[in-house]
Amino acid sequence: MASRVVFSRCSLAPLATMALGGMALAPATVFAEGPSDFKRKPIYDDYDIPTANPAPVTPPPVAATPVEPVDDEERHHSPTPTERLAVHIGRGRLALYKYAVAAENKVNETMDSAFNLEQSFTSTIASLAPSRESGEQLMPGAIYVLVAAMAGSIITRNRSIILRASLPLALGIGAGWTVLPVTMRNISDLTWKYEQRFPVIAESHVRLRESITNSISFAKAHSQVGVRYVDEKVTDAREAVEGWVQKGK
Numbered sequence: 001m002a003s004r005v006v007f008s009r010c011s012l013a014p015l016a017t018m019a020l021g022g023m024a025l026a027p028a029t030v031f032a033e034g035p036s037d038f039k040r041k042p043i044y045d046d047y048d049i050p051t052a053n054p055a056p057v058t059p060p061p062v063a064a065t066p067v068e069p070v071d072d073e074e075r076h077h078s079p080t081p082t083e084r085l086a087v088h089i090g091r092g093r094l095a096l097y098k099y100a101v102a103a104e105n106k107v108n109e110t111m112d113s114a115f116n117l118e119q120s121f122t123s124t125i126a127s128l129a130p131s132r133e134s135g136e137q138l139m140p141g142a143i144y145v146l147v148a149a150m151a152g153s154i155i156t157r158n159r160s161i162i163l164r165a166s167l168p169l170a171l172g173i174g175a176g177w178t179v180l181p182v183t184m185r186n187i188s189d190l191t192w193k194y195e196q197r198f199p200v201i202a203e204s205h206v207r208l209r210e211s212i213t214n215s216i217s218f219a220k221a222h223s224q225v226g227v228r229y230v231d232e233k234v235t236d237a238r239e240a241v242e243g244w245v246q247k248g249k
Contacts, residue, residue: 128190130182141180148175 079087130136152168159167176184195202 124190128183128186130180130186134182136180136182138180138183141176141183144179145172145175148172 129138149168149172152171153164156164156167173184192202192205195205
């Protein structure tokens with residue numbers, strides 16, 4: 001094994017020596033300057049200076065294109081049946097769209113008015129109720145008002161129709177003003193607000209109220225006069241009786 005390594009090294013040594021000798025015996029020529037065929041551009045060469053006003057260049061004439069005459073048939077071209085049908089369809093669609101928009105607006109207005117009416121009704125009913133500060137309760141007071149109205153209808157069941165219609169209403173209103181004054185005041189204010197929309201009804205209501213007020217004041221004055229007259233007569237009678245008693249003694 002060692003002999004093979006020695007023989008291989010001995011065989012490579014002459015080959016390396018021959019290669020080095022060949023390189024030394026065949027020298028290459030090295031040029032210190034560049035190749036002779038290379039030409040440099042001198043720095044003092046003349047170059048073309050453009051003139052300040054170059055001569056105008058006239059473009060070549062353009063050949064005029066012939067214009068074809070337009071026929072009268074092409075100018076006054078009548079629409080085809082398809083085009084007329086498209087126009088009618090477009091008009092129909094626009095009309096249908098207008099009707100649809102109008103119907104939608106009408107429905108929206110109706111719904112808005114219904115919502116406003118509902119809100120107005122609920123707010124009106126809520127405004128009729130008495131406040132908590134007043135301490136007024138609706139439930140027992142409403143029962144008293146109904147009992148008074150029923151009593152009036154029972155009293156006038158064998159009377160005329162006018163009396164049967166007016167007396168229960170009068171007793172109910174009187175009981176309402178007695179047991180539910182705040183609620184009746186709210187109802188009166190609401191009624192007056194609606195009556196102001198009709199001047200004739202408002203004026204008649206004012207006249208009726210004034211006549212009732214005058215009648216009540218007149219009745220009070222006459223009652224006071226009657227009470228005073230009765231007191232005077234009673235006083236006179238008592239004095240007369242006392243005088244008779246004193247004379248009898």
